[in-house]
Amino acid sequence: MNDADVGLLADACRNVRDLPAGHHLIMEGDNPDPVFVMLDGWACGYKMLPDGGRQILAFMLPGDFCDIHIAVLRAIDHSFVTITPARVALLPRAQMEALVEIGPTITRAFWWSQLVDQSVLRAWIVSMGRRTARERIAHLMCELYIRMRNIGLANDANCNMPLTQLVIADAVGLTPVHVNRVLKSLRVEKVMELSAGSLTILDPVQLAEIAGFDGNYLHRRLRKAD
Amino acid sequence: MNDADVGLLADACRNVRDLPAGHHLIMEGDNPDPVFVMLDGWACGYKMLPDGGRQILAFMLPGDFCDIHIAVLRAIDHSFVTITPARVALLPRAQMEALVEIGPTITRAFWWSQLVDQSVLRAWIVSMGRRTARERIAHLMCELYIRMRNIGLANDANCNMPLTQLVIADAVGLTPVHVNRVLKSLRVEKVMELSAGSLTILDPVQLAEIAGFDGNYLHRRLRKAD
DNA sequence: CGCACGGTTGAAGCGGCTCAATCTGGGTGG
DNA sequence: CCACCCAGATTGAGCCGCTTCAACCGTGCG
Numbered sequence: 001m002n003d004a005d006v007g008l009l010a011d012a013c014r015n016v017r018d019l020p021a022g023h024h025l026i027m028e029g030d031n032p033d034p035v036f037v038m039l040d041g042w043a044c045g046y047k048m049l050p051d052g053g054r055q056i057l058a059f060m061l062p063g064d065f066c067d068i069h070i071a072v073l074r075a076i077d078h079s080f081v082t083i084t085p086a087r088v089a090l091l092p093r094a095q096m097e098a099l100v101e102i103g104p105t106i107t108r109a110f111w112w113s114q115l116v117d118q119s120v121l122r123a124w125i126v127s128m129g130r131r132t133a134r135e136r137i138a139h140l141m142c143e144l145y146i147r148m149r150n151i152g153l154a155n156d157a158n159c160n161m162p163l164t165q166l167v168i169a170d171a172v173g174l175t176p177v178h179v180n181r182v183l184k185s186l187r188v189e190k191v192m193e194l195s196a197g198s199l200t201i202l203d204p205v206q207l208a209e210i211a212g213f214d215g216n217y218l219h220r221r222l223r224k225a226d
Numbered sequence: 227m228n229d230a231d232v233g234l235l236a237d238a239c240r241n242v243r244d245l246p247a248g249h250h251l252i253m254e255g256d257n258p259d260p261v262f263v264m265l266d267g268w269a270c271g272y273k274m275l276p277d278g279g280r281q282i283l284a285f286m287l288p289g290d291f292c293d294i295h296i297a298v299l300r301a302i303d304h305s306f307v308t309i310t311p312a313r314v315a316l317l318p319r320a321q322m323e324a325l326v327e328i329g330p331t332i333t334r335a336f337w338w339s340q341l342v343d344q345s346v347l348r349a350w351i352v353s354m355g356r357r358t359a360r361e362r363i364a365h366l367m368c369e370l371y372i373r374m375r376n377i378g379l380a381n382d383a384n385c386n387m388p389l390t391q392l393v394i395a396d397a398v399g400l401t402p403v404h405v406n407r408v409l410k411s412l413r414v415e416k417v418m419e420l421s422a423g424s425l426t427i428l429d430p431v432q433l434a435e436i437a438g439f440d441g442n443y444l445h446r447r448l449r450k451a452d
Numbered sequence: 453c454g455c456a457c458g459g460t461t462g463a464a465g466c467g468g469c470t471c472a473a474t475c476t477g478g479g480t481g482g
Numbered sequence: 483c484c485a486c487c488c489a490g491a492t493t494g495a496g497c498c499g500c501t502t503c504a505a506c507c508g509t510g511c512g
Binding site: 132133174175178181 | 468469470471
């Protein structure tokens with residue numbers, strides 16, 4: 001993208017709003033209007049099940065789009081909530097369409113962003129299908145740490161991680177109770193520590209090994225940063 | 227899309243090839259060149275794990291794209307194999323790029339196709355994370371049956387389903403042994419029957435109920451058909 | 453004929469779940 | 483400043499779904 005395109009995008013993000021934690025950006029079934037860009041804070045997308053269970057599908061960190069598809073398809077199939085107090089930029093649907101009309105560069109950027117998201121979704125499926133609780137949680141922590149690092153919000157072995165054990169459980173498909181036990185075991189084994197909304201990686205090598213963290217996948221995440 | 231666009235796409239699909247079952251379309255780590263369109267037969271995308279396990283990420287039926295991103299990102303993060311003998315159309319990368327240059331309509335069509343794929347991936351995550359073996363298998367069968375019906379390859383209660391129990395296990399994240407037991411229980415309860423490469427739905431209502439099959443998700447799948 | 457692959461079945465073990473109680477720290481009202 | 487409350491973290495005990503291991507069957511095919 002050239003400067004002009006960047007300028008257009010930045011310009012589009014001027015409609016900013018501050019939201020408290022636990023605020024719903026979109027509910028499943030809503031008529032999709034605006035697109036969101038996270039400027040500050042955390043949010044997540046999730047789906048509810050008939051039995052009241054919840055499955056978190058993605059975490060949104062500062063700089064992330066709220067899945068663009070929401071403005072394209074007529075119906076939404078999942079919801080978004082803020083996890084922390086957050087600042088988001090709103091892009092009305094019309095403006096979104098206008099951006100796409102301008103030229104292929106921006107459209108392609110959106111498209112490309114989709115591909116990265118898909119890659120994350122695929123990794124998520126692998127975690128759910130083939131990894132143990134321990135591996136899943138380690139993998140999630142790796143992913144989130146790397147993403148935080150890519151946007152300059154992590155230092156060497158530590159970063160902010162405002163996730164409740166219940167939220168983690170909903171993300172990795174486990175019980176909060178069991179998440180707790182796994183976190184404890186990782187703590188006593190001096191692999192990583194998660195407390196007070198902050199993640200500390202004590203043994204990066206071992207953590208990556210437990211997680212089976214894919215360098216290829218990681219690479220792509222890193223490229224997203226530039 | 228107008229007729230001209232459709233013509234361009236159809237024209238792009240002239241490079242056709244017949245492949246045997248078990249043929250790898252792409253291997254993880256390959257340098258991505260062509261894009262594939264399934265014309266006939268089944269294929270699937272999957273990822274291998276260090277321990278030798280396999281997780282299937284998507285099934286490709288006639289009419290499906292082989293994930294477009296493969297031609298966009300430089301590295302591939304998963305592989306594709308044919309499940310049955312198959313006929314595929316090859317789109318060289320350059321031709322793909324050319325199609326995108328032509329105009330926003332086709333680009334947007336690709337983009338939109340991505341969104342549908344993402345929706346399926348999300349549903350898959352929900353299955354893995356929050357559903358029992360029985361529910362997962364029922365859901366997979368619902369999805370595949372609907373997709374077959376959308377492309378005119380299913381009749382009222384029956385369709386082709388050339389999946390081995392091992393393949394199903396790799397898709398839903400279970401053991402082949404357990405898949406077998408679940409299939410048996412669904413059979414004796416007269417819900418559905420899967421044998422000899424063919425699926426028969428005996429009690430559609432009960433099957434959908436077990437699967438927790440989402441009408442919204444279904445709706446979008448149906449729209450893909452037009 | 454025999455081999456190989458996919459389906460079928462049984463027995464035993466374990467990872468993660470359920471239920472339930474206790475603990476902790478931060479916030480709130482008095 | 484204290485009593486209280488509440489959400490989240492922690493821990494224990496028992497159970498169940500799914501896995502593991504292992505054997506056996508059926509069938510298509512070289």
